[in-house]
Amino acid sequence: MAGTTATTPSTLAEKVWERHVVRRAEGEPDLLYVDLHLVHEVTSPQAFEGLRLAGRTVRRPDLTVATMDHNVPTAPGPEDPISVQQMSALRTNCAEFGITLYPTGDLGQGIVHVIGPQMGLTQPGLVMVCGDSHTSTHGAFGALAFGIGTSEVEHVLATQTLPQPKPGTMAISVDGDLPAGVSAKDVVLGIIARIGTRGGVGHVIEYRGDAIRSLSMEGRMTICNMSIEAGARAGMVAPDDTTFAYLEGRPHAPTGRDWEEALDDWRSLPTDEGAAFDREVTIDAAVLRPHVSWGTNPGQTVTIDDVVPEPGDEAAERALAYMDLRPGTPMREIRPDTVFIGSCTNSRIEDLREAAGILEGRMVREGLRAMVVPGSMLVKRQAEQEGLDAVFTRAGFEWRDAGCSMCLGMNPDQLTPGERCASTSNRNFEGRQGRGGRTHLVSPAVAAATAVAGHFATPSDLDA
Amino acid sequence: MKPFTTHTGRALPLDRADVDTDQIIPAVHLRRIERTGFGPFLFGEWRKDPAFVLNDPRYAGASVLIAGPNFGSGSSREHAVWALEDAGFRALISERFADIFRTNCSKIGLLTVELPAESVRALMDAVLDDPSTEITVDLRELRVSAPAVDERFEIDPYTRRRLLEGLDDIALTLANAEAIEAFERGRATRLPSMAPTGRPA
Ligand code: SF4
Numbered sequence: 099m100a101g102t103t104a105t106t107p108s109t110l111a112e113k114v115w116e117r118h119v120v121r122r123a124e125g126e127p128d129l130l131y132v133d134l135h136l137v138h139e140v141t142s143p144q145a146f147e148g149l150r151l152a153g154r155t156v157r158r159p160d161l162t163v164a165t166m167d168h169n170v171p172t173a174p175g176p177e178d179p180i181s182v183q184q185m186s187a188l189r190t191n192c193a194e195f196g197i198t199l200y201p202t203g204d205l206g207q208g209i210v211h212v213i214g215p216q217m218g219l220t221q222p223g224l225v226m227v228c229g230d231s232h233t234s235t236h237g238a239f240g241a242l243a244f245g246i247g248t249s250e251v252e253h254v255l256a257t258q259t260l261p262q263p264k265p266g267t268m269a270i271s272v273d274g275d276l277p278a279g280v281s282a283k284d285v286v287l288g289i290i291a292r293i294g295t296r297g298g299v300g301h302v303i304e305y306r307g308d309a310i311r312s313l314s315m316e317g318r319m320t321i322c323n324m325s326i327e328a329g330a331r332a333g334m335v336a337p338d339d340t341t342f343a344y345l346e347g348r349p350h351a352p353t354g355r356d357w358e359e360a361l362d363d364w365r366s367l368p369t370d371e372g373a374a375f376d377r378e379v380t381i382d383a384a385v386l387r388p389h390v391s392w393g394t395n396p397g398q399t400v401t402i403d404d405v406v407p408e409p410g411d412e413a414a415e416r417a418l419a420y421m422d423l424r425p426g427t428p429m430r431e432i433r434p435d436t437v438f439i440g441s442c443t444n445s446r447i448e449d450l451r452e453a454a455g456i457l458e459g460r461m462v463r464e465g466l467r468a469m470v471v472p473g474s475m476l477v478k479r480q481a482e483q484e485g486l487d488a489v490f491t492r493a494g495f496e497w498r499d500a501g502c503s504m505c506l507g508m509n510p511d512q513l514t515p516g517e518r519c520a521s522t523s524n525r526n527f528e529g530r531q532g533r534g535g536r537t538h539l540v541s542p543a544v545a546a547a548t549a550v551a552g553h554f555a556t557p558s559d560l561d562a
Numbered sequence: 563m564k565p566f567t568t569h570t571g572r573a574l575p576l577d578r579a580d581v582d583t584d585q586i587i588p589a590v591h592l593r594r595i596e597r598t599g600f601g602p603f604l605f606g607e608w609r610k611d612p613a614f615v616l617n618d619p620r621y622a623g624a625s626v627l628i629a630g631p632n633f634g635s636g637s638s639r640e641h642a643v644w645a646l647e648d649a650g651f652r653a654l655i656s657e658r659f660a661d662i663f664r665t666n667c668s669k670i671g672l673l674t675v676e677l678p679a680e681s682v683r684a685l686m687d688a689v690l691d692d693p694s695t696e697i698t699v700d701l702r703e704l705r706v707s708a709p710a711v712d713e714r715f716e717i718d719p720y721t722r723r724r725l726l727e728g729l730d731d732i733a734l735t736l737a738n739a740e741a742i743e744a745f746e747r748g749r750a751t752r753l754p755s756m757a758p759t760g761r762p763a
Contacts, residue, residue, distance in 0.1 A: 126720045127720055131742070141640065229640075247662060247669065296631070329635060
């Protein structure tokens with residue numbers, strides 16, 4: 099991203115970047131100010147310990163917020179002592195440094211990328227970081243939000259800044275109308291299937307076009323969430339009336355005069371006419387279909403109408419062996435053992451409504467394990483107020499407490515070796531959901547329909 | 563941070579593309595709150611296969627890792643980097659590293675060297691052919707040398723200086739505390755905050 103002035107047309111990412119430069123010096127990365135730092139139990143203990151060892155403190159506890167998500171149990175069960183120690187470390191650290199924490203048992207608790215937007219903390223134009231690669235989720239609001247490692251977490255805790263090399267800019271336009279039955283998850287899987295898992299390395303992606311504009315905030319979050327799966331540093335969508343309507347009235351959203359001022363400011367953020375991106379990709383929305391991944395990275399994805407492809411290289415051969423799949427098998431003939439609806443990609447209220455709408459009056463296929471894990475305790479409460487929990491449990495789904503759950507094989511919710519899962523999460527890496535587990539990434543609609551059919555299916559297949 | 567100037571050692575050839583951090587260290591090993599002791603969990607699942615290259619005694623003691631492109635993709639877990647360091651690795655060579663992973667390496671003094679695909683291939687083949695092959699990675703001269711290869715590499719000057727001198731970048735940033743304070747004075751008061759005043763009941 100070149101330096102910009104008021105007269106040079108610039109992109110959304112460049113505008114947000116330029117506003118946050120604390121210090122710029124020749125031969126050094128820009129020092130960026132961080133407006134909001136999200137913290138969770140897994141990537142923070144060593145950072146707090148580093149602070150203590152160096153005799154440092156947290157510069158802006160008021161711009162830092164913590165929760166427990168990755169390693170929390172989502173159902174009652176025996177407690178793992180190592181995990182208990184990790185949670186209690188976060189409690190101790192937050193108490194010692196004055197950081198607001200939403201621990202398990204608190205209504206504010208949930209997956210870090212679900213609670214930020216829910217509280218209205220995630221706002222257009224901010225720079226946000228978290229020791230988690232899916233921080234890109236928050237870009238759906240027009241924030242520049244990216245994942246960092248634990249050393250960087252310590253850096254932000256101590257200084258509220260981060261030295262960052264400027265990423266390139268990349269536009270992905272999804273033009274036209276999405277066909278019926280094609281969700282945000284299908285859009286992002288379709289993008290990654292096209293540009294590959296290295297397609298965005300070194301870049302911030304801005305998602306543009308009518309198909310993106312027509313999506314709800316939940317849908318935009320799903321898309322930005324998976325930017326990292328294309329290797330990108332971050333993903334963004336320009337703020338618009340959909341964004342403002344979502345934010346208005348949330349606990350941390352500005353009010354009164356501040357709200358008016360904020361709106362004026364936010365309306366100045368979208369990419370200027372004529373601004374140049376380093377790379378541009380255009381996708382015709384009309385050709386998108388529901389997608390299912392077949393391999394062990396998110397780029398190894400086809401539409402549900404396709405068959406398992408012939409392996410093009412050694413990596414694909416290894417993936418097929420791991421997934422125990424034969425080329426030429428129609429995706430619809432693959433039968434999962436388990437269906438997981440959850441994760442920071444697809445566990446918001448809209449995702450649960452969509453899945454419940456399909457499950458209403460239907461039953462999970464016998465022998466299939468199915469669970470739904472709301473992204474936050476507030477999402478859980480709202481779903482219960484709407485009666486969605488009853489729909490899920492009547493259909494045969496387990497209804498859990500909030501957490502990352504089976505998105506990663508860390509907490510008690512895990513696949514067993516060889517178990518095949520239709521999952522609304524974001525990563526189908528080997529063992530991601532548990533040792534030897536086989537993950538197929540899908541949308542909430544396909545997950546719900548698959549649970550009923552017993553094989554990969556779309557909701558319209560159920561009516562056929 | 564330990565400075566990195568130059569290092570010579572034998573190498574482990576990991577001839578796979580897109581190795582993600584879930585493979586480098588599976589999530590089940592991330593429950594510990596310490597920063598050390600992750601080495602035994604490096605490639606935690608793959609190493610259960612006796613044929614996995616890490617189990618080949620001819621490569622025991624390797625301190626340079628040669629990997630396929632897009633090494634370190636996926637999760638931001640720095641535990642992956644700690645595991646490599648703990649297992650004795652000092653430098654990693656690939657055509658391309660994932661962004662967060664590369665940054666994480668630079669923060670703890672583990673050198674990542676990006677070389678053109680042909681050069682990585684040549685190094686990989688040399689080490690597969692003869693496991694006793696030694697590779698020298700010289701950050702002062704920006705050179706990778708081995709019997710089959712002698713190649714310059716690029717690295718951004720800031721990271722290079724930090725690694726050469728073993729500088730703690732938090733200290734470097736805190737030396738600019740005035741610039742941070744000045745920036746903070748200019749921030750709009752309407753920006754979100756967890757401070758009690760900014761937080762309606
Ligand atoms: S839900 Fe999955 S991807 Fe999201 S933060 Fe949790 S572990 Fe990471």
